[in-house]
Amino acid sequence: MALFDRIKAGLTKTRETFFNRIGSLLTGRRIDEDFFEELEEILLMADVGVNTTLLLIERLRQEVKHRKLDQSEQLRPVLREELSQLMKSEDQEMHFGRGALTVWMMVGVNGVGKTTMTGKLAHHYRKQGKKVLLAAGDTFRAGAIEQLKIWGERAGCPVVSHAPGADPAAVLFDAIAQAKADGTDLLICDTAGRLHNKADLMNELTKMHRVLTREIPDGPHEVLLVVDATTGQNAINQARIFKEATNVTGVVLTKLDGTAKGGVVVAIQHELGIPVKWVGLGEKITDLDEFHPDDFVQALFE
Amino acid sequence: MFEGLAGRLQDTLSKLRGRGKLSEADVNEAMKEIRRHLIEADVNFKVAKDFIEKVRVRAVGSEVLTSLTPGQQVVKIVDEELTQLLGGAQSRLEQSPQAPTVVLMVGLQGAGKTTHAAKLAMHLQKQGKYPLLVACDIYRPAAIEQLRVLAETTRSAFFSLGDQVSPVKIAAEALAHAKTHGYDYVIVDTAGRLHIDEALMGELQDIRSTVHPTETLLVVDAATGQDAVTVAESFHRQLELTGLILSRMDGDTRGGAALSIRAVTGCPVKFIGTGEKVDQLEPFYPDRLASRILGMGDVLTLIEKAQSVFDQDQAKVLEKKMMAGDFTLDLFLDQLQQVRNLGPLDQLMGLLPGMGKMKKQLSGANIDDKQINRVEAIIRSMTPKERNNYKLMDYNRKMRIAKGSGTSIQEVNRLLRQFEEMLKMMKQFSGMSQKMMKKGKKGKKAPFMPFR
Numbered sequence: 001m002a003l004f005d006r007i008k009a010g011l012t013k014t015r016e017t018f019f020n021r022i023g024s025l026l027t028g029r030r031i032d033e034d035f036f037e038e039l040e041e042i043l044l045m046a047d048v049g050v051n052t053t054l055l056l057i058e059r060l061r062q063e064v065k066h067r068k069l070d071q072s073e074q075l076r077p078v079l080r081e082e083l084s085q086l087m088k089s090e091d092q093e094m095h096f097g098r099g100a101l102t103v104w105m106m107v108g109v110n111g112v113g114k115t116t117m118t119g120k121l122a123h124h125y126r127k128q129g130k131k132v133l134l135a136a137g138d139t140f141r142a143g144a145i146e147q148l149k150i151w152g153e154r155a156g157c158p159v160v161s162h163a164p165g166a167d168p169a170a171v172l173f174d175a176i177a178q179a180k181a182d183g184t185d186l187l188i189c190d191t192a193g194r195l196h197n198k199a200d201l202m203n204e205l206t207k208m209h210r211v212l213t214r215e216i217p218d219g220p221h222e223v224l225l226v227v228d229a230t231t232g233q234n235a236i237n238q239a240r241i242f243k244e245a246t247n248v249t250g251v252v253l254t255k256l257d258g259t260a261k262g263g264v265v266v267a268i269q270h271e272l273g274i275p276v277k278w279v280g281l282g283e284k285i286t287d288l289d290e291f292h293p294d295d296f297v298q299a300l301f302e
Numbered sequence: 303m304f305e306g307l308a309g310r311l312q313d314t315l316s317k318l319r320g321r322g323k324l325s326e327a328d329v330n331e332a333m334k335e336i337r338r339h340l341i342e343a344d345v346n347f348k349v350a351k352d353f354i355e356k357v358r359v360r361a362v363g364s365e366v367l368t369s370l371t372p373g374q375q376v377v378k379i380v381d382e383e384l385t386q387l388l389g390g391a392q393s394r395l396e397q398s399p400q401a402p403t404v405v406l407m408v409g410l411q412g413a414g415k416t417t418h419a420a421k422l423a424m425h426l427q428k429q430g431k432y433p434l435l436v437a438c439d440i441y442r443p444a445a446i447e448q449l450r451v452l453a454e455t456t457r458s459a460f461f462s463l464g465d466q467v468s469p470v471k472i473a474a475e476a477l478a479h480a481k482t483h484g485y486d487y488v489i490v491d492t493a494g495r496l497h498i499d500e501a502l503m504g505e506l507q508d509i510r511s512t513v514h515p516t517e518t519l520l521v522v523d524a525a526t527g528q529d530a531v532t533v534a535e536s537f538h539r540q541l542e543l544t545g546l547i548l549s550r551m552d553g554d555t556r557g558g559a560a561l562s563i564r565a566v567t568g569c570p571v572k573f574i575g576t577g578e579k580v581d582q583l584e585p586f587y588p589d590r591l592a593s594r595i596l597g598m599g600d601v602l603t604l605i606e607k608a609q610s611v612f613d614q615d616q617a618k619v620l621e622k623k624m625m626a627g628d629f630t631l632d633l634f635l636d637q638l639q640q641v642r643n644l645g646p647l648d649q650l651m652g653l654l655p656g657m658g659k660m661k662k663q664l665s666g667a668n669i670d671d672k673q674i675n676r677v678e679a680i681i682r683s684m685t686p687k688e689r690n691n692y693k694l695m696d697y698n699r700k701m702r703i704a705k706g707s708g709t710s711i712q713e714v715n716r717l718l719r720q721f722e723e724m725l726k727m728m729k730q731f732s733g734m735s736q737k738m739m740k741k742g743k744k745g746k747k748a749p750f751m752p753f754r
Contacts, residue, residue, distance in 0.1 A: 044347045047527040050338050110550065110578070111412025111523065140578070142455075143448025150443035164451075197554040228412060232344030232527025234555035255411060258496045260529035283411075283441070 026079070029072035031064055046263035049233050052270055056082055080297055086266055087293035089275035095221040095249065096186075101179055103187045103212055103219040105137075106252075107205060107242055108226035110193030113254035115144060117226055117280055118190045119151025120288040126155050130185040135175035136161035137168040137208060138192035148190050154285050168192065168204065169211045176215045189220075196241035209246045224277065226252045229262035239268045253291070254280035269293075324372055329361045332376045343556035343595045346531040349565045357383050381592050388561060388588035389570050395426070395487075396544065398516040402434070402480045404488045406515035408506060408537060411494030413521040414549035416445060418575055419491040420452035421583040425573075426487050433458055433487035436476040438509065440465035441493040449491055456580050459485065469493070470508045477513045490515070497536035506541055519572065521547045522559060530559035531566050538567040548586070549575040556595050629728055631689040631721060635681045638674055679707035680717050692718055 021042050029035055036057055043053040056079075063069070063078050096102045104121075106114045115138065122132045134152050136159055138144035145161045152159035160175040172189055179187040191208060194201035212220040225248045227235050242248050251269075253262050256279050265276045276291040333354050340350040361379050397403050405422065407415045416439065423433040435453045437460070439445035446462050453460035461476045473490050480488045490509065495502035510518070520534060520543050537543055548560050551574040560571055571586040623629055681689065683706035688694050695718060704711045 041347055044341055045528050047344075047529070050342050109525075109553070111414055113412060141448070142451035143444040143446075146444035146447045147442070195550065195553040198552075228523070230410065230523070230526050230529050230533070232525060232530075232555070232559065233342055234344070234525040234553065235527075237554055238525075255496075258410070258529065259498060259532045260527065264527065 022079075026072045026076045031070050031072055031075060035072060036061065043263065046261035047232055048263035049236070049267040052086065052267045056086070083266075083297045084293065086270045087276075087297060089269065089273070089293065091249075091275050092277065092291075092293070094277060097216065097221050098218055099216070101176075101184060101187060101216060101219075102221050103176070103179075103189065103216050104222040104224060105189045105191065105209065105212060105220045105246065106224050106226060107191055107246055107248065108193060109195055109238055110141075112193065112226045112228040112231075113280060114138075114193060114226045115147050115151065115190050116283070117224075117252050117254060117278070117288075118148065118188050119155055120280065120285055121188055121278070122151065122157050123155035123285045124288055125186050126157055131183065132157040133175060133179050133182075133184040133187045134159045135172055135187060135189040137171050137189045139164055139166045139168050139171065140192040144190075144192065151285075169208045172208055172211050173215065176212070196238050196245075202241065202245045205242075206245045222250060223248045224250050224252050225274065226254055227262070227265065227268070229253050229256045230258065230260040231264060233264060233267075235264040236267055236271060239272050239274055243272060243274065248274055250275055250277035252276075252278040252280065257281045257287075324361050324364055324375065326362050328372060329358055329376070332361070332373075333358050336376075336380060339597070340558060340561075340595070343558035343597070344525070344527050344530070344562075345558035345595065346528055346562035346566075349531065349562045352565070353383065353387065353561075377596070381589075381596060384561070384592040384595065385589045388564055388591055395422070395572070396516050401484075401486045402477070402488045403486065403517070404477065404490065404513045404515040405517045405519060406490045406492065406506075406510065406513070406541075407519055407521060408492055408541060408543075409494060409521040410496065410523075410533060411442075413494060413523050414547075414575055415439075415494060415521045416449050416452065416491050417578070417580075418521050418547050418549060418573075418583070419449065419489045420456050420458070420580050421575065422489055422573075423453070423458040423487075424456040424580050425583050427456065427458065431487055432485045433489050434476060434480045434483075434485040435460050436473060436488060436490045437462040438469040438472050438490050439493035440467070440469055440472075445491075445493065452580060459483075469505060470512055473509045473513045488513070497533050497540075503540050510541060517544045518542060519545050519547050520563075520569070521549055522563060524548045524551045524557040524559065524574075525553060525555040526559040531562045534563040534567050534569075538569065543567060543569045545569050545572040547571075547573045547575060551584075552576040552582070556597065557591055558595050560591060561595060629725060631681050631684065631692055632686075634721060634724075635678065635689075638678060676707070676709055676713060677717055680704075680709055680714055683707040692721060 022039075025035070025038055025042065039060075040053055040057055043056065044050065048056075059082050060075060060078060064075065067074075069075060069078075106118050108114050118134060122134055126132050132155070134148060134155075134157060136145045136148045138148070139162060142164070145164060149159050149161070160171060160178055162171045162174070168191065175187055175189065178184070189208070189212070191205060192201075194205065196202065209220065209223070223246045225239055225242050227238065231238070239248065239251070251265055251274050253265055253276055256262055268274055269276065276293075279289045279291050281287045281289060336357065337350050337354050340353065341347060345353070357376075357380055360383070361376055364375065364379070395403070395405060407419050407422075409415050419435055423435050426433045435449060435458050437446040437449045439449075446465060450460055450462065461472075461479060463472045463475065469492065476490070477488055479485075490513065492506060492509065493502070495506070497503065518541050520537050522530060522534070526533070534543075534546075546560070546563060546569055548557065548571055551557060563569065564571065571588075571591075574584050574586050576582045576584050623633060680703060683703045688699060688703075700711050700714045704714050707714075
C-alpha cells in the first residue's frame with residue numbers, strides 16, 4: 001500500500017483528486033441518473049477514455065437493475081470488482097532470462113522519461129545485488145548519451161555507448177557482447193524516443209529488437225513501454241503500434257506525481273492486454289515503485 | 303466505414319434527410335456524438351460541455367441549407383465555433399520596445415522546451431535577428447549539454463554558467479550579457495517542473511521578476527489528456543503566460559488539449575512543433591487544428607464549394623419540377639454540370655472523409671470525369687423533343703444518338719435505363735413528401751442526384 005499512500009500524498013495539493021471524488025461519490029448517495037453522470041465525468045476526467053468508461057457504466061447499470069440497488073455504498077464492491085477485472089493481468093512480474101543474462105528494452109515516444117526510468121531501474125536492481133549494464137541506444141537526441149551516463153554513475157553501473165548519430169542497433173550489439181564477456185546479470189537498453197506514426201523510426205526499433213532476439217534467443221525478456229501519465233487517448237495508439245513493432249510486455253507509467261491520473265492505462269490494459277508494471281513518481285533515483293492493480297483499485301475507495 | 307466526426311454525424315442524422323430545420327431532438331442526438339468525439343480527441347470534459355452548449359443553442363432551429371444534409375449542417379456549425387474558439391493565427395513573437403526581448407520557456411518535464419528553444423532561435427535568425435540561448439535547466443542530467451549541442455546545430459549564441467549556479471542568477475547574467483553584446487532576443491530554457499511543485503514554481507516567478515520576459519511560452523505536448531487544463535491554468539495563474547507552443551503535432555494525436563488550454567487560459571497557440579529537427583517549427587492555423595480535432599479531412603472545403611456553386615434559385619425550380627414528376631434529360635444535364643463545377647470528381651472523392659483510402663479503387667471504378675463526359679455527349683446528341691420525352695426513343699433514334707456522340711447503342715440504353723430508375727425514385731420521394739406535407743411538415747430538400 002505504500003505506493004498509493006505516496007500517490008495520494010502527492011495529490012493532496014490538488015483540490016479534487018480522482019480518489020477522493022470516487023470515494024465521496026460512493027458514500028451516502030442515491031443511485032440515480034445524476035449519480036451515473038457524475039461517475040462518468042470522474043472517469044472521463046481521469047483519461048480512462050469514452051469506450052472503457054461507457055463499458056464500466058453500462059455494467060454497473062445492469063448490476064443496479066439486476067440486484068435492485070439504490071444506495072451508492074452498495075455499488076462499491078461492484079465497481080471495485082469491475083475495475084479489478086479490467087486491470088487484472090496474469091503477467092504482473094518482471095521477466096528474467098533462463099540463461100545468465102537478462103535483457104530489457106525501453107521504448108516510447110519522446111519526452112516520456114525513458115532515460116530517467118532506465119537509470120531508476122538500474123539503481124533498483126543494483127541494490128538487489130545484480131550486476132547491471134546500460135546501453136545508450138538513444139544516439140539521436142542531443143545530450144541523451146551524457147544523460148544516461150550521469151544516471152549510470154548515480155546507479156553505479158557502466159554504460160556502453162557510441163558516438164552521437166551512430167546506428168543504435170550496433171550499440172545494442174556491442175552492449176550484449178560486453179555483457180556476455182563480463183558476466184552481467186541485467187542489460188537495460190535505452191532507446192531514442194520516437195513517434196509511433198513514423199514508419200522509418202519504428203522500423204529502426206524493430207531492427208534493434210531483432211538484434212536482441214538474435215543474440216539472446218529468449219530475449220529481450222522485457223520490452224517496457226514508457227507512458228507519460230499526462231498523455232490522453234493517444235497513448236492507446238502508442239501502445240498498439242509499439243506492440244506491433246516490438247512486442248511490448250509491460251507499461252511503465254511516469255510522472256504520476258502531478259495531477260494527471262494516468263487513467264489511460266486502464267484502457268491500455270483492457271484493450272491491448274499490456275499490464276502496467278512500474279510507476280514513476282518523481283525525479284530522484286529512488287522514485288520508482290512496482291505497480292499492483294489490486295492496490296490501485298483498493299486505493300480508489302479509501 | 304466513415305472515419306471522423308463528420309461521418310458519424312451523417313450516420314446519426316441520416317434519418318433526418320429531407321427535413322428543413324434542425325429540431326431540438328435531432329440536435330441533442332448530434333450533441334451526444336460530438337461530445338463523445340471531443341473527449342476522445344482529449345478535449346477536456348468541462349470544456350467540451352461548455353462548447354457543446356454553445357453549439358446546441360446555435361444549431362436548434364437553424365435552417366439547413368439546400369445543399370447540405372442535416373449532419374453536414376451540424377458539422378459546419380461545430381467547425382465554425384471550434385475555429386473561432388481556437389482564435390486567429392498568431393505565429394509571431396511580441397517584441398519588447400527595449401531590446402533585448404526576453405522569451406521564457408516553461409512547461410512540464412519532457413514537453414519539448416529545450417528543443418523548441420532552439421527551434422525558436424532558428425526561426426528568429428531566419429528573420430535576421432540575433433537570439434541568445436540561455437541554459438537554465440540545472441536539474442535534468444545533461445540538459446545544458448543538450449541545449450549546447452542544439453545551439454551549435456542552429457549556429458546560435460549560447461549562454462551557460464554550468465549547473466552549480468541558481469537559474470535566477472544565470473538568467474540575470476544572461477540578460478546583462480545580451481545587453482552588452484547587442485542580442486535582440488534572449489531565449490531562456492528552464493527545467494521541466496510540475497505545476498504543483500511550489501519550490502520550483504517559485505523559482506520561475508523569481509526568474510520572471512528578474513528578467514521581465516515579454517513572452518512566457520508554455521510548451522505542451524499535443525497528446526496531453528484531460529490534465530492539460532489543470533496544468534495550464536496553474537502555470538497561467540502563477541506566471542501569466544502569453545502563449546503556447548504545441549509540440550509533437552507530427553504525431554497522430556487529435557490535439558484536443560490545445561482547445562482546452564485555449565478555452566481556459568485564453569492564450570493563443572503561437573507555434574506548433576512538427577518534428578525533432580530544429581527547423582521543424584510551423585505557424586499555427588486554427589482551422590486546420592479544428593478539422594484535425596473533428597477528424598474530417600477537408601469535408602468543409604467541399605461543403606463550402608457546394609454552397610458557392612449551387613445556384614439556390616435554380617435549385618428551387620429544379621426541385622419543383624422533380625416533385626411534379628416532369629424531370630427531363632435536359633434538367634439532368636443541368637445537374638450534372640453543377641456537380642462538375644465543383645471540380646474533378648476524383649478530387650472531390652478525396653475530400654470526403656473516409657474516402658481517401660478508397661480513392662484508388664474509385665478511380666478504377668466507373669466514377670470518373672470521362673464517364674460524365676460520355677453522358678453529356680449522349681444527351682447533347684438528342685433533339686430537344688427527345689430530351690423532353692425519353693419515351694420517344696426507338697432503335698433509329700438511339701442509333702443516331704450513339705453515332706452522334708461517338709458512343710454505342712448499349713451506352714445509350716444504359717443511360718436511358720438509369721434515367722428511368724431515377725424517375726421512379728423521384729416519384730417515391732415526392733409521394734413521401736406529399737404525405738409529410740399532409741402532416742404539416744414541409745419537404746424542402748431535393749434528393750441529391752445519384753449518378754451511377
